[in-house]
Amino acid sequence: MNGTRAFRVAATSARVITGVAVAVACAVGVVAAIHAPWPEISHDPAQVQVTPLPGDTVLVCNGDLRALGRDSSAPLDMRSAASPTLTEGGTSGRPSSTTLESPDLTDAGDVRVLTGAVEGRTAPLIAATESVTIAEDDLAGFAALACGEPRLESWLVGGSVGTGTEDIVILANAGKVPTTVTLSVYGTTRSARTVVVPAGTQLALPLASIAAGNEAPIVKVNASGAPVRAVLQSSLVRVLDPAGIDLQDAVAGAQKNVVFAGVQAFPVEGDEADMTVMRLLSPEADGEARIVVRATGSREVANEFTVPLSSATPAEVSLSGLEPGTYSVEVEADVPVVAAVRQQDGAGLDSDFAWVTPAPELDADVLVAVPRGPTAQLQLTNTADEDATVSLAPAEGGDGEEIIVPAGQSVSADVEPGTSYLLRPSATVHAAVTMTAPGALAVLPIQAGAGAEQSITVYP
Incomplete structure (x- = not known):
């Protein structure tokens, strides 16, 4: 073999060896790449935290107490029986006021709509209540009701169509367009x-016209077009004696945990089974509710029991056996429920009754307007595991007080009728105003204020 050929063989062998080495290296690289973490390429979407501008706060009042049957030739016609006294307040002065029409009410007075206008990026807190006292042959007693926000859906948990009752469903549309309201019993x-x-109108109809044949009706109110304020006016006549009146606010919706503040039990002779009664409903499914009753100022359980619930069927249970006093009532259900408690202080002339609706959670500043009327107390309930402190001061200035609400307990504090207060809780509480005198009862759960708007994330 000459030198040139030997060189060619050597060169060829080198290329083969190099190619094999490269191939092996590539194979090893591929295998390693499979098991090695791959680089990630990501782009966070553009986003910004935005706090929406709050809208004006609008409260719709109820207006005159209505009377049915005063004209024997037109027993379903309604006449004004009494005009209420308004108590109002706001953190930026008194709210502005407009009125609604009441074409179905003879001698109608004003149905007020109160507006707290936004200032800059802040919605002022406003509050208003109406109260009325009457002593006539067909209507007697005391009733008070907070002016409230209209809703697209709400529940009237109370009322009766039995002998001696004249209950009325009142619907107010403060919007700019007509609304179609479906009342499902x-x-x-x-x-x-x-x-x-x-639009801009209040109408009413007797409860008996939609709920005949029901001993314990519950009415779901659905509005389409504009939200409505729904109120249930109740009255009772026993034999020939008027035995109380009430104005009941609608419940916002069903929930699994319901708290009542300021439920009262009164001394009674004879059967007490119908003196304090809870009505509740599971709209969607069968279930069970646990009822726990505690006296104000005590953590001990005064009464506890369970109630079976059948879907879409109202249930009533007596809260009997309670000593006279004030109580908190908690409902813990395994399905969402709506509920209310009816309390009464007697059985005939010079007696009164009141439907108590749930007291929602309060965890921010709220303005409370105490109606004019009998002795008033603020009832505060703390269902949490830690104590809460509530600051209470007159809205127009003056000395305030700090109220400690122990965990798992309720406390009460005197408040002045016809006065507005600013309530500031350090933790979540439930609250109501109770007003009590012989033949005069009212309980007003305190609703959360409009509050500050929560920020939201916007993705352009």
Whole structure:
């Protein structure tokens, strides 16, 4: 072999060896790449935290107490029986006021709509209540009701169509467009009725016209077009004696945990089974509710029991056996429920009754307008595991007080009728104003204020 050929063989061998080495290296690299973490390429979407501008706060009042049957030739016609006294307040002065029409009410007074206008980026806190006292042959007693926000959906948990009752469903549309309201009755007999409420108008209809045949009706109120304020006016006549009146606010919706503040039990002779009664409903499913009753100022359980619930069927249970006094009532259910408690202080002339609706959670500043009327107390309930401190001061200035609400307990504090207060809780509490005198009862759960708007994340 000459030198040139030997060189070619050597060169060829080198190329083969180099190629094999490169191939092996590539194979090893691929295997390593499979098991090695791959680089990630990501881009966070553009986003910004935005706090929406709050809207004006609007409260709709109820207006005159209505009377049915005063004209024997037109027993379903309604007449004004009494005009209420208004108590109002606001953190930026008194709210502005407009009125609604009441075309179905003879001699109608004003139905007020109160507005707290936004200033800059802040919505002022406003509050208002109405109260009325009457002593007539067909209506007697005391009633008070807070002016409230209209809703697209709400529940009227109370009322009766029995002998001696004249209960009225009142619907107010403070919007700029008509609204179609569907009233769905839950009870032994299901029924429904649709009512068109024109813009800027309040209308009413007897409960018996939609809930006949139901001993314990509950009415779901659905509005389409504009939200409505729904109120239930109740009155009772025993034999020939008027035995109380009430104005009941609608419940916002069903929930699994319901708290009542300021439920009262009164001394009674004879059967007390119907003196303090809870009505509740599971709209969607069968379930069970646990009821726990505690006296104000005590953590001990005064009464505890369970109630089986059948879907879409109202249930009533007596809170009997309670010593006279004030109580908190907690409902813990395994399905969402709506509920209310009816309390009364007697059985005939010079007696009164009141439906107590749930007291929602309060965890921010709220303005409380105490109606004019009998002795008033603020009831505060703390269902949490830690103590809460509530600051209470007159809205127009003056000395305030700090109220300690122990964990798992309720306390009460005197408040002045016809006065507005600023309430500031350090933790979540439930609250109501109770007003009590012989033949005069009212309980007003305190609703959360409009509060500051929560920030939201916007993705352009």
